[in-house]
Amino acid sequence: MHTMSKRSLFLAGGAALLAAVLPVAARAQAQPAVKNRALFQVTDNDPARWNMILNNMINLKEGVGGEGVEIELVAYGPGILMLKSDSPVKHRIADALKGGVQVNACQNTMNAMKLAPADMQPEIGYVPSGVVEVMKKQQQGWAYIRS
Amino acid sequence: MHTMSKRSLFLAGGAALLAAVLPVAARAQAQPAVKNRALFQVTDNDPARWNMILNNMINLKEGVGGEGVEIELVAYGPGILMLKSDSPVKHRIADALKGGVQVNACQNTMNAMKLAPADMQPEIGYVPSGVVEVMKKQQQGWAYIRS
Amino acid sequence: MHTMSKRSLFLAGGAALLAAVLPVAARAQAQPAVKNRALFQVTDNDPARWNMILNNMINLKEGVGGEGVEIELVAYGPGILMLKSDSPVKHRIADALKGGVQVNACQNTMNAMKLAPADMQPEIGYVPSGVVEVMKKQQQGWAYIRS
Numbered sequence: 126m127h128t129m130s131k132r133s134l135f136l137a138g139g140a141a142l143l144a145a146v147l148p149v150a151a152r153a154q155a156q157p158a159v160k161n162r163a164l165f166q167v168t169d170n171d172p173a174r175w176n177m178i179l180n181n182m183i184n185l186k187e188g189v190g191g192e193g194v195e196i197e198l199v200a201y202g203p204g205i206l207m208l209k210s211d212s213p214v215k216h217r218i219a220d221a222l223k224g225g226v227q228v229n230a231c232q233n234t235m236n237a238m239k240l241a242p243a244d245m246q247p248e249i250g251y252v253p254s255g256v257v258e259v260m261k262k263q264q265q266g267w268a269y270i271r272s
Numbered sequence: 273m274h275t276m277s278k279r280s281l282f283l284a285g286g287a288a289l290l291a292a293v294l295p296v297a298a299r300a301q302a303q304p305a306v307k308n309r310a311l312f313q314v315t316d317n318d319p320a321r322w323n324m325i326l327n328n329m330i331n332l333k334e335g336v337g338g339e340g341v342e343i344e345l346v347a348y349g350p351g352i353l354m355l356k357s358d359s360p361v362k363h364r365i366a367d368a369l370k371g372g373v374q375v376n377a378c379q380n381t382m383n384a385m386k387l388a389p390a391d392m393q394p395e396i397g398y399v400p401s402g403v404v405e406v407m408k409k410q411q412q413g414w415a416y417i418r419s
Numbered sequence: 420m421h422t423m424s425k426r427s428l429f430l431a432g433g434a435a436l437l438a439a440v441l442p443v444a445a446r447a448q449a450q451p452a453v454k455n456r457a458l459f460q461v462t463d464n465d466p467a468r469w470n471m472i473l474n475n476m477i478n479l480k481e482g483v484g485g486e487g488v489e490i491e492l493v494a495y496g497p498g499i500l501m502l503k504s505d506s507p508v509k510h511r512i513a514d515a516l517k518g519g520v521q522v523n524a525c526q527n528t529m530n531a532m533k534l535a536p537a538d539m540q541p542e543i544g545y546v547p548s549g550v551v552e553v554m555k556k557q558q559q560g561w562a563y564i565r566s
Contacts, residue, residue, distance in 0.1 A: 159411045163403075168471065168566060177315065177349045181403040184380045188401035202471045202566075233478045254482035256457075256475040260562040264453045268407040271418040271565040272315060272349075306558045310550075324462065324496045328550040331527045335548035415554040418565040419462060419496075 161194035162267040166259055170203035172213045178272040179217045182226055197262065201231035201255025205238065208245050215246060222248045231255030308341035309414040313406055317350035319360045325419040326364045329373055344409065348378035348402025352385065355392050362393060369395045378402030455488035456561040460553055464497035469508045472566040476520055491556065495525035495549025499532065502539050509540060516542045525549030 163185060165178055182196055198221070200208050207214055208230050222228055228249045235241070235251070242251070252258045263269050310332060312325055329343055345368070347355050354361055355377050369375055375396045382388070382398070389398070399405045410416050457479060459472055476490055492515070494502050501508055502524050516522055522543045529535070529545070536545070546552045557563050 161407060161411075163407045166564075180384075181349075184401050185403045185407065188380075188404035194407075202475075233482075237474075254478050256479045256564065257482035259564055260455065260457045260479065260488075263562040264455075264560075266411075268410040269416060269563060270313075270403065270406055308554065308558075310554045327531075328496075331548050332550045332554065335527075335551035341554075413558075415557040416563060417460075417550065417553055 158192070160266075161189050161192055162262075162265075163194060163196050163270055164259065164262040164267045165196070165198045165270050165272060166255070167198060167200045167204040167207070167272065168202040170206045172207070174272065175207050175214045176217065179214065179221055181270070181272055182221055183224075186224065195227075196225070197227040197229060197258075197267075199229045199231065199252060199255045199258045201234045205230050205234045205240070208249055209240070210244060210246055212246070218246055219248065222246075229255075229258065231258075305339070307413075308336050308339055309409075309412075310341060310343050310417055311406065311409040311414045312343070312345045312417045312419060313402070314345060314347045314351040314354070314419065315349040317353045319354070321419065322354050322361045323364065326361065326368055328417070328419055329368055330371075333371065342374075343372070344374040344376060344405075344414075346376045346378065346399060346402045346405045348381045352377050352381045352387070355396055356387070357391060357393055359393070365393055366395065369393075376402075376405065378405070452486070454560075455483050455486055456556075456559075457488060457490050457564055458553065458556040458561045459490070459492045459564045459566060460549070461492060461494045461498040461501070461566065462496040464500045466501070466507045468566065469501050470511065473508065473511045473515055475564070475566055476515055477518075480518065489521075490519070491521040491523060491552075491561075493523045493525065493546060493549045493552045495528045499524050499528045499534070502543055503534070504538060504540055506540070512540055513542065516540075523549075523552065525552075 165182065167175065167178055169175075178198070182198070185194055185196065206212070208218065208228065209215075212218065218228060228246075229252045230245060230249055231254060232251050233254050259269065312329065314322065314325055316322075325345070329345070332341055332343065353359070355365065355375065356362075359365065365375060375393075376399045377392060377396055378401060379398050380401050406416065459476065461469065461472055463469075472492070476492070479488055479490065500506070502512065502522065503509075506512065512522060522540075523546045524539060524543055525548060526545050527548050553563065
C-alpha cells in the first residue's frame with residue numbers, strides 16, 4: 126500500500142513533467158482524438174481542378190461527420206487568379222467560405238501579379254507567403270493535401 | 273543505494289505513464305526505427321503519370337530493402353478511371369497488388385461517376401472518401417506522396 | 420517540504436527518462452522552436468513550373484527571416500531533365516545552390532534515362548531514390564511541398 130501511494134505520486138509528477146516539457150503539437154498528439162485539420166494547397170489556374178478541390182473539401186467535411194474538421198485553402202502562384210472577384214468558381218468559393226473554410230491568398234503572389242484586395246473576392250483572407258503557410262501548418266500537425 | 277533504488281522505481285513508473293498517455297502514433301515514434309509507410313494519392317487520369325507512380329512504388333520498395341515498407345495508393349477524382357477493369361495500366365496495377373500494395377478507390381468518386389465494383393479491377397479495395405483517407409493516414413504518421 | 424524534494428527528484432528522473440526513450444525527432448519537437456525544414460518534390464519537366472518552384476524557395480527563405488530554413492529540392496521522373504547542364508533554368512538553379520538550397524537528382528531516374536553526372540549541372544547532389552528521400556524526410560519531420 127505504502128509503495129503504491131508513492132508510485133501514484135511519481136505518476137502525478139511524471140504527468141506534470143510531460144505537460145511542461147512537451148510542446149503544443151506533442152500535447153495535441155497525446156490527447157485521445159487527433160484534431161482533424163487539413164490544408165489544401167492550390168497553385169493551378171484551372172476551373173476543373175478548383176471544382177475538384179471544392180468537392181474534396183465538401184467530401185472531407187461530410188466524411189468526418191461529427192468529428193468535425195478545420196479546413197484551410199491557400200492559393201499561390203497562378204492558382205490565385207481563381208480567387209479574383211470575377212472568378213468562374215466564385216459562387217462555389219463563396220459557398221466554401223460560408224461553410225467555414227478559411228480561404229487565403231498569398232500576398233507575395235498578389236504583389237507579383239499587381240493584384241489588390243479590391244480585385245479579389247471580398248470574404249477571403251491573406252497570408253504573407255503561401256509557401257511559408259504550407260510549411261508552418263505541417264509543422265503544427267495539419268494534413269497537407271495537394272490536389 | 274536506497275535513493276537509487278527509489279529512482280529506479282520512479283523510472284519504471286514513468287515508463288508505464290508514457291505507454292499509457294502517449295497515443296499509438298507517438299509510441300511508434302519512440303521505437304528505434306520509424307515504420308516505413310507511404311500513401312500515394314492519384315487524382316489524374318493519365319497513363320504516363322500512372323506509369324511513373326507505379327515505377328515509384330517499385331523504387332520505394334527496392335530502395336528500403338530489408339526495412340520493408342507499407343504502401344497504399346488511393347485514387348479519387350478523374351484518377352479513379354485508371355482502376356477500371358479496362359484500364360490501360362491494368363496489368364501493372366495487378367502486379368502492384370500482387371506485390372502487396374493496397375490499392376483503394378474512393379467511394380464518393382465511384383458514386384459521382386456512377387461506377388460499381390463490377391466496373392473495376394477485381395482485387396482493389398475501397399475507402400468511403402479518398403480525401404478523408406489522405407488526412408487520416410497523415411495523422412497516423414504515413415508519408416504523403418502526391419506524384 | 421520533504422515531499423516536495425522527493426517530487427523534484429521524480430521530475431529529474433522523468434526528464435532523464437524522456438531523453439533516453441524519445442528518439443531524435445521527438446526530442447526536436449520538445450524544443451521551444453520547431454526547426455524550419457522543407458522538401459520540394461519536382462517531377463515535372465516544365466520550365467514554368469520550375470520557375471514557380473524556384474520563386475517559392477526564395478519566398479520561403481525570405482518569409483521565415485531570421486528563423487532560417489533548410490531547403491532541399493529533389494527531382495525525379497521527367498523533372499530531372501531540368502537539372503541537365505543545358506537546362507533552360509540552369510542559371511536560376513545555380514542561384515538556388517549558391518543560396519544554400521540542396522538540389523538532389525534521383526539516381527534511379529538517372530539510370531532509367533541513361534544520364535551520367537557529366538550530363539548534369541556540376542554542383543548538384545544525388546540521392547539513390549527520389550521517392551525514398553520524400554518518405555524519409557517526412558519521417559524526420561520535414562514539411563513536404565509538391566509544387
